[in-house]
Amino acid sequence: MRIVLVGPPGAGKGTQAAFLAKNLSIPHISTGDLFRANISQGTELGMRAKSYMDAGQLVPDEVTIGMAKDRMAQPDAVNGFLLDGFPRNVSQAEALDVALKADDVKLDAVLDLEVPEDEVVKRIAGRRICRNDSAHVFHATYNAPKAEGVCDACGGELYQRDDDKEETVRKRLEVYHTQTEPIIDYYRAQGLVVTISALGKVDEVTARAMDALRPGDQAA
Numbered sequence: 001m002r003i004v005l006v007g008p009p010g011a012g013k014g015t016q017a018a019f020l021a022k023n024l025s026i027p028h029i030s031t032g033d034l035f036r037a038n039i040s041q042g043t044e045l046g047m048r049a050k051s052y053m054d055a056g057q058l059v060p061d062e063v064t065i066g067m068a069k070d071r072m073a074q075p076d077a078v079n080g081f082l083l084d085g086f087p088r089n090v091s092q093a094e095a096l097d098v099a100l101k102a103d104d105v106k107l108d109a110v111l112d113l114e115v116p117e118d119e120v121v122k123r124i125a126g127r128r129i130c131r132n133d134s135a136h137v138f139h140a141t142y143n144a145p146k147a148e149g150v151c152d153a154c155g156g157e158l159y160q161r162d163d164d165k166e167e168t169v170r171k172r173l174e175v176y177h178t179q180t181e182p183i184i185d186y187y188r189a190q191g192l193v194v195t196i197s198a199l200g201k202v203d204e205v206t207a208r209a210m211d212a213l214r215p216g217d218q219a220a
Contacts, residue, residue, distance in 0.1 A: 001026060001080045001213065002105065004087065004096075004192075006184060007113030009172045010120035011198045012205065016113065017084040019206045024213075027076050031085035034067040035059070045070070064088075065095045072099075080108075093183045109213055110187040113198035113205075117173060125166045132156030 001024055007013050014030070021028035035053075038046030045066045049059045068086050071077065087093040100106055115123075122141065130136035130151040138145045138158060145152050162168060187193050194212045198205050 001082075001108045002100075003080070003213070004083045004107060004110045004183075004187070005113070006110060006180065007198060008115060008117070008120050008176045008181075009169065010123040011113040011115045012202065013084055013113060015202055016198070016205060016209060017082055019202070020111075020209055020213075021082045023206070023210060024080065024082070026080040026082055027071075027074075028082050028084060029068065029071050029077070029086070031064065031088070034064070034071055034086075037071075038067050061089070061092050061095065065092060065099070068096070069099050073103075087183055089179045090182050090186050093186050107187075107192055109194050110184070110192045111209060111213065112184055112193055112195040113209075114195050115198045119199065120173060121166055121169050124164050124169045125160075127160065127164045128158040129161060130154065130156040130158055 003020070003024075003026075005013050005017050005020075017028045017030065035046070035049055039050050040046070045063055048063050049067070052059045052063070064086060068083070072081055083096075087096050123139075126140040126142065128138045128140060128145070128149075130138075130153070132151065132154050133156065136151050136153045136156070137143075138151070145158060149158050150156075151158055163172075184193055196205070196208045196212050200208075
């Protein structure tokens with residue numbers, strides 16, 4: 001299957017992408033991984049992306065699209081892939097359609113993870129990270145430490161990242177609504193969008209997604 005995964009920040013896209021890719025035996029292709037791989041390998045596209053990133057500028061769509069096309073052309077993606085974080089806007093979605101058409105393939109579904117905005121804010125703004133080891137992550141509501149502000153694992157101080165503060169989260173949501181959400185209508189016009197609730201336990205959301213992606217269950 002060839003799937004695009006969309007949803008607001010905090011919807012659990014990265015977590016669900018990993019489980020879905022494993023269950024469907026297809027590679028999980030994320031924008032972050034594309035950038036890291038191309039930069040570490042010193043590819044032409046990677047160096048171009050790095051030059052923009054080092055200058056504090058957005059990486060042009062053409063660079064991101066080029067990386068995605070190269071990755072989708074690799075042998076492990078011949079039977080499908082799951083795109084996470086790409087396309088990020090309608091122009092990228094249109095470019096992806098052109099690239100897929102050139103290879104005589106098409107998307108099977110666009111999985112839209114739906115989460116109420118207040119829940120997104122609650123999920124992200126509640127995160128607390130250990131200063132000693134960023135792998136130790138807690139949540140004020142869902143996974144609270146035994147002692148407030150103290151890491152259960154090492155006793156380090158827990159803090160809230162600037163990116164996780166409510167004001168920043170709401171700005172990220174504005175960017176999502178303005179830039180990325182329009183691709184849902186773009187793909188809905190093609191009959192590809194499948195919307196599911198991303199509320200509940202991780203395994204429940206995964207099961208919901210797998211059910212929705214079964215042949216014949218996609219939007220008409």
